[in-house]
Amino acid sequence: MARGLTDSEISRIEQSFGFSFGEEHRALLAAALPTGQGWIDWRNGPHDDLQSRLNWPIEGVMFDVHNNDFWPSSWGDRPAEGSLADEQAREHLASVPKLIPVYSHRFLPAAPAPVPSPVFSVYQTDVIFYGDNLLDYVAHEFNSPPRYPAENEGRQHIGFWSDLAEGAEDSDL
Numbered sequence: 001m002a003r004g005l006t007d008s009e010i011s012r013i014e015q016s017f018g019f020s021f022g023e024e025h026r027a028l029l030a031a032a033l034p035t036g037q038g039w040i041d042w043r044n045g046p047h048d049d050l051q052s053r054l055n056w057p058i059e060g061v062m063f064d065v066h067n068n069d070f071w072p073s074s075w076g077d078r079p080a081e082g083s084l085a086d087e088q089a090r091e092h093l094a095s096v097p098k099l100i101p102v103y104s105h106r107f108l109p110a111a112p113a114p115v116p117s118p119v120f121s122v123y124q125t126d127v128i129f130y131g132d133n134l135l136d137y138v139a140h141e142f143n144s145p146p147r148y149p150a151e152n153e154g155r156q157h158i159g160f161w162s163d164l165a166e167g168a169e170d171s172d173l
Helices: 007-017 023-031 047-067 082-093 134-141 161-165
Strands: 099-103 106-109 119-123 126-131
Touching (some): 007 047, 047 082, 047 099, 099 134, 106 134, 126 134, 126 161
16 A cells, blocks of 8 residues: 545546546555555556556447447347448447546546446456445455445446446347
């Protein structure tokens, strides 16, 4: 762990990449900056590496659009022309909640996001819940009980990503 990010560092990151950290993610990064293999080096990481990590969820979905016939029914008929399908898929994906990397291929939704927010493991369209909230995620990822599952209302729903994690098929999206 390194010292947490300052407000000005967080603002610089958000402006540079065009997103805002969710409340929980911001609080973690302000308290302490996790370091080491798999963690995101928000303070010193090369811009291109950070951008690549931010692009991971959408690029993974695009991989499945190109290679695995992923095409949700809510997107309408799939164009026969590959470049047109790519363009339309990206237009649809521009409206899904942005995910921000936490560790490896684990993500929290960007603001505005509900508190607490679920943590997702994202690999192409293989999306699973990896924690009901940030504390639950850390306990799960690093095998450090106790777990902190969501109480009362349960896990928050994050459009598109929660649907995939809940097993929605293309026809259900």
